[in-house]
Amino acid sequence: MSHAFLCSHDLSYHTRAGVELLSGAEFELDPGATLAIAGPNGAGKTTLMRILAGTVAPSAGHVSLDGQDLASLSLEARARQIALVSQHENPDGRLRLRDYVALGQMPIWADYSSAAHAEALDRVLDLAQLRDRADSPMARLSGGERQRAHIARALAQRPKLLLLDEPTNHLDPDAKGRMLSLVSALGITIVMILHDLVLIPEFASHVALMQDGRIMHFGPASEVLTPEAVQQTFGVSYLLLPYEERVIPALDIRKTSVSI
Structure with missing residues (x-):
């Protein structure tokens, strides 16, 4: 039950x-x-x-x-279960997209090997359709790409x-549908x-x-x-x-x- x-x-x-x-x-x-x-x-x-x-x-x-x-x-226990994407995310524009998304793995870093984290990071980037932008600085991403990057970072935490x-703030209709399709398919x-x-x-x-x-x-x-x-x-x-x-x-x- x-x-x-x-x-x-x-x-x-x-x-x-x-x-x-x-x-x-x-x-x-x-x-x-x-x-x-x-x-x-x-x-x-x-x-x-x-x-x-x-x-x-x-x-x-x-x-x-x-x-x-x-x-x-504890803060650590919450971070291992809950991921929050606020409307005021403002990462350093010099950060590579891959490195920014990888920050989400910090609360669970001790739980997996480096190889497992790298594999999970690639999977999240694929899911967010950002693999081809992985080496781009955050400052060079479009608004829709940044939104997907924020969600990808949250997903890297493996949250419940x-x-x-x-x-979907500031996104065009097509980007809104893609964003919500991404999150609604997660099963969490x-x-x-x-x-x-x-x-x-x-x-x-x-x-x-x-x-x-x-x-x-x-x-x-x-x-x-x-x-x-x-x-x-x-x-x-x-x-x-x-x-x-x-x-x-x-x-x-x-x-x-x-x-x-």
Whole structure:
């Protein structure tokens, strides 16, 4: 019988000045689920993401990861299970792409041989379609290539939980489809903040709609993304076309699990 892998238990967070940014956030995800978090600016999405990553401690409540309280895990233990890709990644432009991605292997370096790490690094670069750019300085990569490099670095950690803060920001439609196809084929638990609602049913199993620091709706994407829920959360009308009428550029790998 499967058990919940990631659990948010009544999470709340307020600043030292007493401003409440998150209130009573609760959800459960099974292993391998993909959760898309959506909501207007200031809804509490990034605060929730930081708490799930363990970089911010909640004011109340707690997070469980694979049956363990996240707060009880050391920094090393968290780094061996959780990879976070923020929207503000800014690596040294002089770093070669390969060396930048290899930094993700630091938390698990003692677990594998140098040969195994080299093989895994090549596999991750292939998965992110970056092998031909491996020796390029980060400063010479396009925006889409840098985004894939950030995710490749996270995958080099061999995480059980991948957290993505707006991974499709500043990408064109084709690049968005390729990016989400890449992560959705991994078979690991993923939580990502997405603003493009039309992408969610294709690439996420669950969705959480947030407003004013609260999760207003949570559940399977097909059940939560209703016109009524979107109107309540965003104040806009929402119409989801049947799949065959939508055009979302994506890689063939999105339907299969990819080993990292």
